[in-house]
Amino acid sequence: MTTVDTRLMADLRRFGAAEIDACFSCGNCTAICPLADDDATFPRRIIRLAQVGLPDELIASKELWTCYQCGRCTDRCPQQADPSEFMATARRWAIAKLDKTRMAAAMYTSLWAAAVIATVWAVAFALFFASTRAEESRATLALFDFIPNTLIHTVGLVLIIVVFLYAVFTIVMLARGFARKQGVTAKSLFGGAAAWKRTWRAFWYAIGIEALGQKRYRQDCEDDQPGEPLYRRRWLIHALTVWGFLGLFAATILDYGLDILGLKATGTAVPIWYPVRLLGTVAGLCLIYGVTFLALRRWNRTKSGLLVSQPTDWLFLGMLFVIGLTGFLIEVALYVQPVQVWGYWVFLIHVAFAMELVLFLPFTKLAHAMYRPVALFFYGLAKQPA
Amino acid sequence: MTGVTPTGRRIGVYICHCGGNISDYVDVAAVRDALKDEPDVVISDDPIFACSDGTQHDMIDNIQQDHLDGLVVASCSPKLHQVTFRNVAKRAGMNPFAYTQVNIREQDSWAHTHDRAGATAKAIGLIRAGVAKTRLSDPLEPLVVQTQPRTLVVGGGVTGLRTAIGLADVGIEALLIEREADFGGWVAKFGATFPNDASGAQEIADLLAQCRARRDITMYTGAELTGKSGSFGNYAAEITLHRADGDKTLTVDVGSIIVATGFDSYQPAEGEFGYGTDAVLTLPDFKALVDTSQGSLTYQGRPVRSVAYVYCVGSRQEAGNEYCSKYCCNAAIHASTLVDRLHPGVRQFHLYRDIRAYARNELSYNASREGGSTYIKFPDDTPPVVETTAQGGLEVNVTDLLTQGMELTIPVDMVVLVTGMVPRDNTALTELLKLPLGSDGFYNEIHPKLRPVETVVDGVMIAGCCQSPRTVGESVSAGLSAVAQSAALLKKGFAELDPLVARVDADKCRHDGACLTACPYNAITTIDWESKQVASVDPAVCKGCGGCVPYCPNGAIDLLGYTNAQMTAAIDELIASEEVMA
Numbered sequence: 001m002t003t004v005d006t007r008l009m010a011d012l013r014r015f016g017a018a019e020i021d022a023c024f025s026c027g028n029c030t031a032i033c034p035l036a037d038d039d040a041t042f043p044r045r046i047i048r049l050a051q052v053g054l055p056d057e058l059i060a061s062k063e064l065w066t067c068y069q070c071g072r073c074t075d076r077c078p079q080q081a082d083p084s085e086f087m088a089t090a091r092r093w094a095i096a097k098l099d100k101t102r103m104a105a106a107m108y109t110s111l112w113a114a115a116v117i118a119t120v121w122a123v124a125f126a127l128f129f130a131s132t133r134a135e136e137s138r139a140t141l142a143l144f145d146f147i148p149n150t151l152i153h154t155v156g157l158v159l160i161i162v163v164f165l166y167a168v169f170t171i172v173m174l175a176r177g178f179a180r181k182q183g184v185t186a187k188s189l190f191g192g193a194a195a196w197k198r199t200w201r202a203f204w205y206a207i208g209i210e211a212l213g214q215k216r217y218r219q220d221c222e223d224d225q226p227g228e229p230l231y232r233r234r235w236l237i238h239a240l241t242v243w244g245f246l247g248l249f250a251a252t253i254l255d256y257g258l259d260i261l262g263l264k265a266t267g268t269a270v271p272i273w274y275p276v277r278l279l280g281t282v283a284g285l286c287l288i289y290g291v292t293f294l295a296l297r298r299w300n301r302t303k304s305g306l307l308v309s310q311p312t313d314w315l316f317l318g319m320l321f322v323i324g325l326t327g328f329l330i331e332v333a334l335y336v337q338p339v340q341v342w343g344y345w346v347f348l349i350h351v352a353f354a355m356e357l358v359l360f361l362p363f364t365k366l367a368h369a370m371y372r373p374v375a376l377f378f379y380g381l382a383k384q385p386a
Numbered sequence: 387m388t389g390v391t392p393t394g395r396r397i398g399v400y401i402c403h404c405g406g407n408i409s410d411y412v413d414v415a416a417v418r419d420a421l422k423d424e425p426d427v428v429i430s431d432d433p434i435f436a437c438s439d440g441t442q443h444d445m446i447d448n449i450q451q452d453h454l455d456g457l458v459v460a461s462c463s464p465k466l467h468q469v470t471f472r473n474v475a476k477r478a479g480m481n482p483f484a485y486t487q488v489n490i491r492e493q494d495s496w497a498h499t500h501d502r503a504g505a506t507a508k509a510i511g512l513i514r515a516g517v518a519k520t521r522l523s524d525p526l527e528p529l530v531v532q533t534q535p536r537t538l539v540v541g542g543g544v545t546g547l548r549t550a551i552g553l554a555d556v557g558i559e560a561l562l563i564e565r566e567a568d569f570g571g572w573v574a575k576f577g578a579t580f581p582n583d584a585s586g587a588q589e590i591a592d593l594l595a596q597c598r599a600r601r602d603i604t605m606y607t608g609a610e611l612t613g614k615s616g617s618f619g620n621y622a623a624e625i626t627l628h629r630a631d632g633d634k635t636l637t638v639d640v641g642s643i644i645v646a647t648g649f650d651s652y653q654p655a656e657g658e659f660g661y662g663t664d665a666v667l668t669l670p671d672f673k674a675l676v677d678t679s680q681g682s683l684t685y686q687g688r689p690v691r692s693v694a695y696v697y698c699v700g701s702r703q704e705a706g707n708e709y710c711s712k713y714c715c716n717a718a719i720h721a722s723t724l725v726d727r728l729h730p731g732v733r734q735f736h737l738y739r740d741i742r743a744y745a746r747n748e749l750s751y752n753a754s755r756e757g758g759s760t761y762i763k764f765p766d767d768t769p770p771v772v773e774t775t776a777q778g779g780l781e782v783n784v785t786d787l788l789t790q791g792m793e794l795t796i797p798v799d800m801v802v803l804v805t806g807m808v809p810r811d812n813t814a815l816t817e818l819l820k821l822p823l824g825s826d827g828f829y830n831e832i833h834p835k836l837r838p839v840e841t842v843v844d845g846v847m848i849a850g851c852c853q854s855p856r857t858v859g860e861s862v863s864a865g866l867s868a869v870a871q872s873a874a875l876l877k878k879g880f881a882e883l884d885p886l887v888a889r890v891d892a893d894k895c896r897h898d899g900a901c902l903t904a905c906p907y908n909a910i911t912t913i914d915w916e917s918k919q920v921a922s923v924d925p926a927v928c929k930g931c932g933g934c935v936p937y938c939p940n941g942a943i944d945l946l947g948y949t950n951a952q953m954t955a956a957i958d959e960l961i962a963s964e965e966v967m968a
Binding site: 001002003004006007009010021022023024025045048049051052053054 | 691692731733735755761762781790794796
């Protein structure tokens with residue numbers, strides 16, 4: 001016997017899914033879903049968990065995170081219940097439920113709270129770094145004289161560690177739910193060579209094939225009629241955004257590493273082909289490209305998965321875009337003579353937003369970047385022969 | 387040849403092929419030829435379809451040109467086409483009761499598909515018997531009875547009230563009697579009702595005002611029908627008025643009676659789905675709670691934030707009520723939409739076997755779901771269990787087929803048992819009117835599709851939930867159908883009845899009295915005739931069943947159209963045919 005939480009639907013409605021009450025469990029959505037298979041039949045089943053009121057079952061459903069919101073279920077739904085939006089809502093709800101600080105819940109359920117929280121943190125970071133600013137050199141654009149790179153690195157590291165620890169905490173909570181529902185135990189993961197092998201394969205599937213390779217997203221587009229041209233295929237746009245983000249993150253870490261090793265001091269001007277700089281530039285271009293198309297698609301609502309956009313969707317895209325754009329403006333400012341004073345302030349904005357993005361990881365849509373691979377890991381486990 | 391002497395009658399015989407239904411198994415040509423030589427048979431023909439328009443025209447031409455005075459069609463069951471060919475005779479100017487239908491399809495060709503010779507011989511025998519019966523037929527005329535332009539309506543609920551107005555509208559005086567102290571029945575107790583959200587109480591008040599304003603409607607409460615005599619078109623209804631100073635009786639002549647006595651709500655047994663525990667209510671009680679709620683929904687001072695409806699309580703049971711009351715799904719769904727509107731935020735779970743939201747009720751079902759009601763389908767063999775928790779709350783355990791058969795425990799503040807309709811105990815009325823009851827205990831109509839409000843008792847009609855569970859609209863429709871049927875019977879001022887009734891030959895009657903008790907319709911009475919007492923059949927009451935005929939030791943009773951002489955001749959002919967064949 002599982003006890004029903006009679007308030008779950010009311011709770012979920014705060015996060016969206018305005019039409020889901022129209023669902024009468026026909027299962028057309030499951031039939032059309034390219035991701036539904038024997039091990040994961042959804043969205044109907046997931047919607048039902050919400051309607052009946054089973055929050056523990058809902059949050060332990062890895063299917064929430066395997067959905068790409070392609071919108072086919074919404075196209076097919078005879079009740080106009082918008083199942084695609086429901087899946088997005090359930091993810092928002094799950095992110096908020098896993099977050100014990102309630103910051104995510106506040107941002108998802110109130111436009112004002114989202115605006116205030118995003119602004120306050122951005123301004124706080126900006127003011128903090130602005131308060132430490134030193135010399136605005138007119139000879140060269142000496143950004144790290146303006147704000148010391150050691151300070152940026154220290155603040156960044158502390159922030160990453162804090163966020164990482166918090167993220168691990170939420171991931172463990174989520175993974176325990178998945179494990180309970182799927183019957184996965186420590187023994188089945190690590191008990192013996194065969195178990196290790198399965199675990200490794202599932203890990204590779206989640207991180208290598210899916211998170212980095214975006215394999216199923218790629219396949220998902222193959223049946224599109226009419227097919228999109230390659231340059232605006234959904235998987236490519238999303239993959240470029242992911243790769244751009246990871247590339248920039250890697251470039252930042254590598255640049256810091258070179259500094260620690262004494263190979264290249266942070267801020268030293270290097271030619272465009274210098275590997276770390278080349279990586280950063282290419283990744284930045286990818287990110288800008290991806291984010292621009294994501295935003296355009298959302299704006300034009302070109303697919304049924306995007307009938308509803310939440311302020312937090314825009315906040316996430318906006319932050320990525322601002323970080324990418326300011327990054328390139330800094331590049332421009334660095335090579336333009338005479339020295340452009342605005343370059344210092346663009347740099348300040350860039351740093352403040354980058355810090356905020358890292359901070360917001362467990363509290364916003366970016367959280368899917370950490371929860372989705374966990375879900376895919378369990379999905380991969382289920383696919384392994386016992 | 388069977389040795390019958392010609393009587394001078396001129397009879398036409400038609401042997402139908404019925405496409406191939408008959409001719410595939412019976413040698414129709416041989417039958418036709420055999421009948422050609424039968425005494426008194428002027429025409430013997432074998433049409434492909436006797437009932438087709440063309441053949442009917444040919445028969446009329448034959449009857450008129452050859453001056454036929456008897457008609458035999460050998461085809462299908464008289465249930466199908468007796469009236470058809472009687473009308474052919476009538477149109478041709480022949481007495482319709484000089485027509486005999488012989489069934490050589492159901493009783494011959496279909497029954498003997500492997501014996502063509504036997505089936506052919508049997509057909510010849512049957513048709514000869516039919517000819518023999520026709521040979522002795524007398525022309526009969528319909529019985530004409532005068533009718534009273536007044537109808538008694540029994541039951542003053544929504545159906546009875548609307549029916550009385552309908553009667554008055556077509557110019558038939560209505561006498562409306564209600565057993566209870568107030569008119570309006572169930573509907574008067576309801577607030578908003580489906581499908582239009584109109585208040586039941588208000589609708590009743592409006593109907594009552596209209597009834598009271600009509601001079602041709604007479605109404606009594608505390609009144610029962612306690613006696614009925616006379617026959618269709620001229621009943622004498624004895625009505626007992628229960629008054630504070632004792633019962634009073636009045637007798638009113640009425641032409642027809644419309645019974646609209648309604649239903650009882652199913653009463654769950656103690657402990658049935660937790661019935662008897664606090665906050666476990668039947669649907670009518672819950673409806674009353676919602677109708678009277680102000681502000682938030684509360685029960686005995688406690689807020690009701692969640693409700694579980696258990697459907698089909700007392701309905702569709704293997705032992706007990708097997709039928710579906712069909713109104714209850716829709717009433718419960720409507721109640722949940724009311725709760726949604728009046729008390730948004732109340733969480734509602736509907737535990738059902740099947741939802742029967744037919745016709746426009748589907749829209750209400752949609753509205754209920756879209757309002758946030760959750761529908762949980764449980765397996766027929768695993769009904770929900772209602773329990774009281776240690777803390778004194780209620781919870782319902784149910785298996786949800788739509789959530790992979792999970793067993794759910796739903797904590798709720800209130801459980802509503804969605805109960806159906808059961809027949810009222812109206813034994814006295816049922817016996818008085820001799821109304822037939824179905825196996826479910828509701829009154830039975832003659833034909834569920836084509837004669838939906840008439841009963842086997844002439845001039846007594848049924849309408850509304852005394853006949854079967856139904857909605858207000860369906861009940862009122864039935865009432866108005868009964869109005870139309872009453873008008874059809876009473877508006878001409880007279881009625882024509884089938885003349886196929888029993889008749890007593892007073893000369894032969896020795897008044898042994900055996901027939902008096904044999905008649906199930908009380909149509910036979912004793913009268914004085916030429917200084918002796920004899921039995922007499924009231925043709926308006928007689929149904930022509932023939933039940934009295936064999937009881938008479940003196941052979942004094944004959945059933946017109948099926949006289950002893952006719953039946954004996956037919957049997958003799960059949961036996962003679964058998965012997966010839968042998």
